[in-house]
Amino acid sequence: MTAAPITTEQVWTALAAVPDPEIPVVSVTDMGMVRDVTVVEGRVTVTFTPTFSGCPALHVIRDSIGEAVRALGAAEVEVRSTLTPPWTTDWIQEDARERLRQYGIAPPSPTGDLSLISLDPEPTRCPRCGSFNVRMTGSFGPTLCKRLYVCDACREPFEGFKSV
Known part of the structure; x- marks a missing residue:
């Protein structure tokens, strides 16, 4: 029996559970860091933009994204980072802004x-x-x-x- 193919929606759902390593009450999708997800014949590519180009958590974010997608059973996972367009705080989701406030x-x-x-x-x-x-x-x-x-x-x- 073969497993059902992974969908883009499943990947987005998995990424919504990946916490920002510096602010665990928000995820990488809450922060607007994930820019694109593509799934082609079991190969998943996730493109993200770090909040700052010199972000010290860049490798942690990349590894966490890869782990979340591999846990879905993806045959191949590529995690790309891009600085264009540069991340903006306007990409933070409204409900995440409230969680930031509640977190202090x-x-x-x-x-x-x-x-x-x-x-x-x-x-x-x-x-x-x-x-x-x-x-x-x-x-x-x-x-x-x-x-x-x-x-x-x-x-x-x-x-x-x-x-x-």
Whole structure:
């Protein structure tokens, strides 16, 4: 008895369970990193865009994607990374933004039509109490994609995603 062929939908479902290695409450699909999935005669190709070109978790993401697809029984798996178009925080799914907030990370503001990264931080709301009475304490957090803040209303420190 031969196994049923793997479908594109099955691959997308499997990828939705692959957590972002730095923020486990969201997946690589929640973050908008997976750009394309193709399935041709049992061969699966997944193309993803890392959040930053120098992302230290790039290899972990690539390996996790490959493992998730191989677990479906794919005969061959190719995981490609691309930097074009560059990832933007606008690709983060709405429900993932709320999970980021609940996790204690201020989600990014929409970038809209801006083509450049702004050096001035956008207004940031405390993910714990909702106040805009916050101050940035560090331009770079534990990862390049985040800044460090302290809320002057509730006095809690938190991380905030940079909008790119």
